[in-house]
Amino acid sequence: MSSRTNIALSGAVHRLFDMHLISLTDDYRILVLHKVPSELKTLFETDGLDPLAWEREAVVASGVCGEA
Known part of the structure; x- marks a missing residue:
């Protein structure tokens, strides 16, 4: 995978991403799950x-x- 497609995330943000509590749009805007x-x-x-x-x-x- 090209480094241009990788996104550096802090440990805490990466965990939120892995837990599907946040995500990114194709233009890199942050999506936040509002119901835990x-x-x-x-x-x-x-x-x-x-x-x-x-x-x-x-x-x-x-x-x-x-x-x-």
Whole structure:
């Protein structure tokens, strides 16, 4: 495949593309799925916390870093 037909995507965007949550038109405009399939909704659950607090707790709990 020619490099002219390849599109460089960040890891996060590539995952969204692989999960069929986004796509591209032939003229490279972004298409976004507006209804999340039920099997993917658990990816967005935050146990009632706001998303930033949920992410912070997950990172601290992983032991990768500690709070400053």
